[in-house]
Amino acid sequence: MSENRKIMIDLKDIVVRFGDFEALHNINVQVKEGEFFTFLGPSGCGKTTTLRTITGFIEPASGNVYMDGRDITNVPIEKRNIGIVFQSYALFPTMTVYDNIAFGLKVKKMSKAQIREQVYEIAEKVDLSQDQLKKAVGQLSGGQQQRVAIARALVMKPAIICLDEPLSNLDAKLRVQLRNELKKMQKDFGITTIYVTHDQEEALTLSDRIAVFNKGYIEQIGNPNEVYNFSQTEFVCNFIGDINRLNDEIVRRLIDFGAPVSPADHHYVRLERVHVNEQDGQTLLLDGVVTSREYYGLYIKYYIDCCGQTIKVIERNDGVRIYEPDEKVKISINPHDLMSYPAGADEAAVTGV
């Protein structure tokens, strides 16, 4: 991704208050042109509030929103040229698919011929058939409805498009399918996209960059690899993926093994970085007993009692080495795989990326 692309959205020191409650504390984010940027975080962390501040549904108490260099903080919603795909899709139930897509164009008072042409063009691009255009939105499947919502937003030729948890109402299989379609569509259109989700897997697979939110702060902004493997805060490391927090006994054994870590810090290791019955001289070996296992097909998750705590381990399912409960094993941890954070510093806000 080219670094010298222009900044499409620039949030500067955004503070949002609802009465006495401060929902966003000094948020600074820059989204580049053509980027797929995700706001990720648990419920109530401020990701949707930030999105709604960009789209204009929420006025910030202080700070400014810039779009393509222009201050749009006080610009009405309809004049921001930002397309939105809502969580519920917000398709107008009393209109056909065609009328839903054409709604914004009619507001613009375009001629019937122009409207028809543009609706057909966008429908073709998002793979909606002519038959589907004549249907009521209630007659479409969840996936088709999502396409209508995207088409309705894109037909207005917005500068950026914002998607607020558009996959949250769908079943698991359809989510994966539509996730891929969404990414392909974004690449085809090349449009700057801001995506809100609480699903870390969705964020990691779709995004060019991710901003991880927590309690109205941004904890980290980075690409999926940075966020996953180089989590800057203890919150990010805990929120993204599953992880083992090591107890004092294992930390002491690691220090004895020569790991350059402080016993006062909190230390974590990801599940896939811990191995069972593997030894390469670089890793600390610890005795353990398998207490249970979860079979996922592609991999197997083991729960192993070790040094007074349960360590979770993910092993690739090769069909040969499968450990039974109560089986004695040795687990190996490489000190380089440790992620360490100072104790009590889990709410550090990272701003101004």
Add this chain to the structure above:
Amino acid sequence: MKIKRDLRGKREFNPSYLFTLIGLIAFVYLFVGFMLLPCLNTLVSVFNNTDKAGNWDPFAIIRFFFAGSMPTYVLNSLKLAVTLTITVNVVGISLVLLTEYFEIKGARILRLGYMTTMIYSGVALVTGYLFLYDKDGIITKVLCDLFPGTDKRWFSGYGAVLFTMTFACTSNHMLFLRNAIRGIDYNTVEAARNMGAGPLKVLFKVVFPTLIPTLFSLTVMTFITGLCAMSAPTLIGYDVINPEIVRLAGSSVADEAFPQARAALLSIILAMFTIILLTVLTAYERKGHYLSVSKTKAKLVKQKITNPVANVFAHIYAYLLFIVYMMPVVLIVLFSFQGVENISKKNFTLDGLTTINYVGTQAYTSTSGRKPKVYENALTGLFNNSKTVDGISTSLILSIAGAALACIVVVIACNYIFKNKGKKRSTVVEYALLFPWLLPTILICYSYRIYFNNDVWYVGGANLYSLLDGRLLIIMAYMVVKLPFSLRMIKASFYAIDEELEEAAKNLGSGKLRTFSRVKLPIILPSVLAVFALCFNALFSEYDMGATFHSVSTYGMIIKTMTERAENGRSMDNMNAMGRQCASTVFIMIVSGIVLYLVYGIGSRDLAERLEIRDRRRKRLYRIKSKLTGRKEEEPAPQNVYPKIR
């Protein structure tokens, strides 16, 4: 007022704020001018009396109340209200259990019979019962034949009113209790059975507790209905508050002492009871309801009554109720096609079939004198009798206007309430619209009649009671009375609108007016039409309000007059009163049935259903065309087909 900046930072004024301001001023005018001031005037009039010496005596009417017979009216009303809650609940719960919970053969037919009160009520229903049970009624005739000593006037007073109102007031049970019982998660019934509970234990310990909130609301509403009873006590004869208020409203000081103040006092007493009951109901509703916690709700399966004796008893009971409900309807329909002689003798013959009660005129031959005397065009049908036609057209206009105005005011107010959700100003608007709910209909109408029978400055100095024979005032009263009901129903549909729809429309550049007219209104329209239909049906044949105003003859009043004429013998101007009375009841049933079908049958279809029906119709036409021409016609292109973009 809020001023936004556009992209160039230029300030721009939003005209919608001006509309909001105008709307709020109009709303305050409506509330203060047509709800608050007339009713306050009534309240003040209770204490605004003078003694014989002409001195102000605020408690004169209170003393008069306790010294005279006025407490009888209050006690009778209370007695009727209390007993009515018991009988209506017993019958209403039975109807719902028999049609929705237990497996009773022919339940669908039974349900149709039990729901007949939805298409005719009030004065029309009472005349239907009188047709069967009064001194010349069919049932009375049968009873007198079977038991010669039977008093022909057995159907009168408290018992008769209670009987009629019991079966007239179960519509709400069939609507709301039925919905509540259908909403029960069947898994809870199965779970109870699985844990060893018998059918009765399940009914009383699992099913009934979930119905308690609905039953409580229904009980309060029934109590208020009993307290404010009008048509049945007036026509059947029982001294309760409302008919007395109407009588006093039409009386003058020359006839009796303090007629206006007494009417006002009785209205205030009614209002006090209503306020207390509704406060209790609201407090109870605030406690919250039993909500199903099921994620996957199972549909209720009808329970078989395993005890054969109980099963037979339940079937007999169900069909007896069905007969009680259906008999007035069937007999009135049948006799509406009989001549006046057959109707008065309650003698149905195939030879006597005629449509004279509906259309046309006939000569009447009187044989009561020494020589038979022929009166030309004395028998007139419903649509050929000028008074009846006038009544129908008056009620049609007044009820359409009243119902439409109530819907318009409520839709605009709901839009405001919805937009200002959680803010104090929306609560104020909502409570103001619910205000008439606290006041009995009669109090509002009586207050209007007295207050607007003067030149009132804020209506342009006009006397609205005299203007157009009070028609404008009746429309306002109809509207005000229907505001609380319309608000409760339409507000619910507003809250069902996904808030993101409005945001989506705004994001696509749509202004407030377009968003309202193109996005929100089409969604709520079926509910608004349903409310309009229900209001119209209630107002079209209403008697209570028309009688209180007594300035113009509404259809309900004409029917009541026809009933009296039918009882008191024939006068020349009203020769075919009995026939037209039967035809009127049938006409009301048809009008109500059509309106309900249009609203609930056709109006409730969503876009998907409409498109499917259009498609099916198109295919059916294509098949018929193919059959007629004998060759395979090319299937017509569907509507709204757009050329493919290449």
